[in-house]
Amino acid sequence: MKQQLAPLLSAAVATLQADGVLPADQPVDIQLERTRDRKHGDFASNLAMVLCKAARSKPRDLAEKLVAALPESDVVTRVEIAGPGFINFYLAPAAYHAMLQQVLAEGEKFGRSTVGAGKSVQVEFVSANPTGPLHVGHGRGAAYGATVADLLEAVGHKVHREYYVNDAGRQMDILAASVYLRYLDLCGESFTFPSNGYKGDYVWDIGASLHRKHGDALRHSAEDVFRDITPDEPAGGDKEAHIDDLIARIRSLLGEEHYRETFDLGLDSILENIRHDLEEFGVCYDEWFSERSLTESGAVDRALERLKASGHVYEKGGALWFRSTDFGDEKDRVVVRDNGQTTYFASDIAYHMNKLERGYDRVIDVWGADHHGYVPRVKAALTALGDDASKLDVLLVQFAILYRGGEKMQMSTRSGEFVTLRELRNEVGNDAARFFYVMRKCEQHMDFDLDLAKSQSNENPIYYIQYAHARVASVFRQLPEKGFEWNADNGAEHLDRLTESHEDQLIVALSRYPEVVESAALNHEPHMLAHYLRELANEFHTYYNAHQFLVDDSDLRDARLNLIQATRQVIANGLGLLGVSAPDSM
């Protein structure tokens, strides 16, 4: 609806520019907003106040000239100048009626747009290390990333959803070692499990499947495994050195082939678990991108070569450093360690280089806020490579802080003390979980009280919205019982019968939907949609309580059915974008 008004203002500005009232050389940004209060009309523009300086005129005087210059339009019934110089527009009922019919005609496509048409965007999210099942901390990134991706798609972008699999590096070696040690335990060896190993039950399961496949064939005595290993921390040693020694020992005892097998068994079964978990959560990917493949394809070497060629790396203390301080980072960063191994950062440079090479117009990373310090160095690397770092948007999602019994819970994959995403979904349901995670803007810390989510799940706002949808469905179920039929065409002809203020407010709320979707998508703020849906449901419930839909007057009845059917449609569309179901009965 906004698109119908903006040209009118542009035309008025053009007229005043031609008349010399406004300087002709300045481009004018047309600002048009929904009014907060219906008494101020439907839309308001602050144009006169913004331009009054350039016009050397009082805001209200300029507003009058602008209004006088507005072209005729059948969308607008009245234009008013108010307050310090606002220009308020009152829309014709016909404009709203046309919108209602558009909802019914377009169905699930209503609210989609083409503002992003022709633009491709890659969204990488979750990307949790495959060292354990997803926990509730990952859930927020999953729900947020998936919703941002869906929203961008809804406004016309071509979206590529991607999970970066950290299938290389020390954490994965620690997992492999943990799996092997559990296997040894199942073989009957006895020893103290390293304090730095992965202790979750799932590691036992993987160890068990290794045992099922090989029996005792891979068994080595605990004595051989632990001989001359740096003692663990509880034993007065160093837990990091302890686990590193164990990894090296296990690797040499097993041989490369069996070590790799153990490693991949851990990786594959956890990744499969994660994939399955996300799928059930309604989160799907176009690509699972392997970190290891970056090394194998030579992308890491190529990235380092390019940095060397452009003179942004140097050697110090046997290591290779990237001079990120040249690009505003607070200190330089190591890309190749003195032991010859490339760092995680080197992989990430190669990965982001790869993303841009694939030609996306925009690249979005959804990261936990704890990685915020990492943003400057990645952008620095892209700039150093000669790429356009401004194509990369890093969206930082603050932690969800878990509370149970009023106590803050520590989440640690290593210790195995965490609540999995699956447990959460089982307890509060997919819909509530998806909705809850995106209810707050991502920069906001989120208090996730498990007891509240579980014990009072009926008070979750999601039910309020779904209930509105179910109520409409229920009304339509009642139709035949009362001997009525819905004639949508007749309803369309009598929309002018919708004269109640509750109807008016509901219609206005519906008309906002496309604007909300667009704004939520372009700003990467799904919570705007969540809040909007609550307001829409509120308008509907109020209407429902105030008026009967299934009245004897068929013209009025059909018009009302058109209205509530459109409401049902918009709620379903909005919930769909949030990954939440819209049930017909509750």
Place this chain on the structure above:
RNA sequence: GCCCCGGUAGCUCAGUUGGAUAGAGCAAUAGCCUUCUAAGCUAUGGGUCAGGGGUUCGAAUCCUCUCCGGGGCGCCA
């Protein structure tokens, strides 16, 4: 010490990128089911927008300083 995020009603949070009288939910109080689902509706109370200074027609919103809370600052990933 430096960096990021937050501070708005008793609690949890919105506030349309600087607009008109700062809004919801929960909690509290009082009402509404022989009528399409009461997981609903109506009404009431509740505020120094953390605090000071600045920018301008206009500030919860932008700038600056201070205070408070969370997180991050590795040749880990």
